[in-house]
Amino acid sequence: ASSSSWGSRSILRAVNTDNADVHDYAVELNATNFDEVLRDTPASFAVVEFFAHWCPACRNYKPHYEKVARLFNGPDAVHPGIILMTRVDCASKINTKLCDNFSVGHYPMLFWGPPSKFVSAGSEPTQTKSDVRVIDDGRTADRLLSWINKQTGSSFALDDQKFENEHLFSNVSDPGQIARAVYDVEEATSTAFEIILGHKMIKSNTRASLVKFLQLLVAHHPSRRCRKGSAEVLVNFDDLCPLDMWSADRQEDQDVQAALGNFQICGRDVPRGYWMFCRGSKNDTRGFSCGLWVLLHSLSVRIEDGESNFAFTTMCDFVHNFFICEECRRHFYDMCSSVSTPFNKSRDFALWLWSAHNKVNERLIKEEASLGTADPKFPKMIWPLRQFCPSCYLSRNQKNDGIEWDQDEVFKFLKEYYGKTLVSLYKDKGINGNDGTNRALEDLVPSTNAIVVPLGAALAVAVASCAFGALACYWRSQQKSRKYFHHLRSLKNI
Numbered sequence: 001a002s003s004s005s006w007g008s009r010s011i012l013r014a015v016n017t018d019n020a021d022v023h024d025y026a027v028e029l030n031a032t033n034f035d036e037v038l039r040d041t042p043a044s045f046a047v048v049e050f051f052a053h054w055c056p057a058c059r060n061y062k063p064h065y066e067k068v069a070r071l072f073n074g075p076d077a078v079h080p081g082i083i084l085m086t087r088v089d090c091a092s093k094i095n096t097k098l099c100d101n102f103s104v105g106h107y108p109m110l111f112w113g114p115p116s117k118f119v120s121a122g123s124e125p126t127q128t129k130s131d132v133r134v135i136d137d138g139r140t141a142d143r144l145l146s147w148i149n150k151q152t153g154s155s156f157a158l159d160d161q162k163f164e165n166e167h168l169f170s171n172v173s174d175p176g177q178i179a180r181a182v183y184d185v186e187e188a189t190s191t192a193f194e195i196i197l198g199h200k201m202i203k204s205n206t207r208a209s210l211v212k213f214l215q216l217l218v219a220h221h222p223s224r225r226c227r228k229g230s231a232e233v234l235v236n237f238d239d240l241c242p243l244d245m246w247s248a249d250r251q252e253d254q255d256v257q258a259a260l261g262n263f264q265i266c267g268r269d270v271p272r273g274y275w276m277f278c279r280g281s282k283n284d285t286r287g288f289s290c291g292l293w294v295l296l297h298s299l300s301v302r303i304e305d306g307e308s309n310f311a312f313t314t315m316c317d318f319v320h321n322f323f324i325c326e327e328c329r330r331h332f333y334d335m336c337s338s339v340s341t342p343f344n345k346s347r348d349f350a351l352w353l354w355s356a357h358n359k360v361n362e363r364l365i366k367e368e369a370s371l372g373t374a375d376p377k378f379p380k381m382i383w384p385l386r387q388f389c390p391s392c393y394l395s396r397n398q399k400n401d402g403i404e405w406d407q408d409e410v411f412k413f414l415k416e417y418y419g420k421t422l423v424s425l426y427k428d429k430g431i432n433g434n435d436g437t438n439r440a441l442e443d444l445v446p447s448t449n450a451i452v453v454p455l456g457a458a459l460a461v462a463v464a465s466c467a468f469g470a471l472a473c474y475w476r477s478q479q480k481s482r483k484y485f486h487h488l489r490s491l492k493n494i
Ligand SMILES: Cc1cc2nc3c(=O)[nH]c(=O)nc-3n(C[C@H](O)[C@H](O)[C@H](O)COP(=O)(O)OP(=O)(O)OC[C@H]3O[C@@H](n4cnc5c(N)ncnc54)[C@H](O)[C@@H]3O)c2cc1C
Pocket: 278, 285, 286, 287, 289, 290, 291, 292, 293, 294, 297, 319, 327, 328, 329, 331, 332, 353, 354, 355, 356, 357, 358, 360, 361, 364, 378, 379, 380, 381, 382, 383, 384
């Protein structure tokens, strides 16, 4: 069910259709996508099964392996994002070297380790990779799962159902959990973009607002692949989103949709179809709106002072134009409209957003209690809890009309929480980094050679200017040199 040209997202979502009754939950990897899928997965551990399609024992083992994979893989996984279950067919020629490097001596043979430790195994033998271990007792689904339970200190069971054991993995009082949210920030970015396209929300009066939001993402999104994707969308914006894009001409409409649909703003692997930090304990609680909050907060702590009012108006307009929850966008816009003095400190803007979020929380605490719609595992609260940040609470305790905050401490906490801690899981995966802009630049160099920056988007970038960091300057200089190059070429042609 895989092809080397697919992204790992489509691979991760692939379901075997050979036999309508049997789902293939395990992800089929080959030498071409092996590193990519294992590098990009949010899972903490991976199991790789090396098998041969002609091997009868492997065929008989497959239902066992699938029973375990059902728990961990795919959008309907019972325990998503913890373990990625994969398989590699060693009888396929393309995989010979890969299987050799793992010294696969029998079929099926199972390996276990952190996904990143499998990466590059295609080019270097695994003996050097001490973190990758052979699973020596996984002959049945039960035995494989108890082996996994031993390694992870978990108590997964084959008959676990979705959300059943949620309490084991979500701990609202552990601030370190936010590290898992970096995947949700990607998911939310990608979902927002899909919603905007799906609902044909790019109109002549909303385009500018989207362009501004993309500028914010290019410069400050915590995920490098979203920064890169946003830059690509931005640079191709005028081609992708012509002013008359939702014209009556159906064919044209479909062409534009198709072109935009191919633009995955955070790369081919996102959205994955599930939430990690923002996963509710029931279907349809949390998810996108939680991811969007985290995205907004994570942007607010990354901007410079000079960008604070731009970020404020950009977020207000974005929510107003593109957040499809009517009540939410209206309330948020009211809060935006009540700001009378422009922000000139990023601290003030981050604190405004924090306080706006708390106002929403305060309203929802009452509303959800009266309607019984709260997610029981994730009650709304005035945030951060004292146990997260004792110093955020002034020692003089609470005033009658609410909590008295030490705003400097709150800002310090927000910076740490949505800044460093949020991206801490990414560190060894090379997706983030404080030098993210430069990394994104490196990635963009090849693509800029292939495209012509349309004037409108170039202007948008130029407007963002160097105040928006190296990336904007880079685009601007690219545009200049491209113009210069075209100018030279046209002179030559004359
Ligand atoms: C802009 C916006 C406006 C919304 N307005 C409404 C509305 O009017 N009515 C409505 O029913 N729903 C509204 N929602 C949805 C609602 O706020 C929640 O997102 C949703 O109910 C899911 O809640 P949650 O438990 O996942 O936590 P969320 O409120 O989504 O919070 C996500 C995470 O952010 C952190 N957090 C919580 N409070 C703060 C804070 N003050 N500062 C920083 N971080 C914090 C916590 O870690 C929390 O888990 C809005 C969402 C957005 C993005």
